[in-house]
Amino acid sequence: MNNSLKELTKIFKALGDRNRFRIVKMLQKRPLCVCEIKEVLGISQPAVSRHLSILKNAGLIEDEKSGIWTNCRLPEIIKNESVAAILKYLELRGNKDGRIILDCRKVSGVNRKDICARKGKKLPLPGGRRSASGGER
DSSP states (O other): OOHHHHHHHHHHHHHTSHHHHHHHHHHHHOOEEHHHHHHHHTOOHHHHHHHHHHHHHTTSOEEEEETTEEEEEOOSSOOOHHHHHHHHHHHHSSTTOHHHHHHHHHHHHOOHHHHHHHHTOOEEOGGGOEESSSSOO
16 A cells, blocks of 8 residues: 555545544634534544544644643645545535534534533633633633
């Protein structure tokens, strides 16, 4: 198996899972943090992290830590032409699936600060302090 075939296999295996496919479609709408993806998919945080790791390993997404959040997005610069072609194709397809439509609606309304406030998590405030209520003081 040559490198190109290995890369394609990795990409298609990553997209072969329904939840990972849904994550890519959600990230086409906007970057999301792990807690927002968890909220939309309705699965555990470890499961979301596992899916994100597989997608990242295939070159389909990238992530960046920002305070308490890990922000995920589609790659800004795509170095692999197979990934670029597949992401372009996915942009045009799958948009009529009922689950994808529902996910995209949820993505529009999901907000990391609201999620943290509901869970009682402390949010970063200016100057590095944290608020227990989830809101700014």
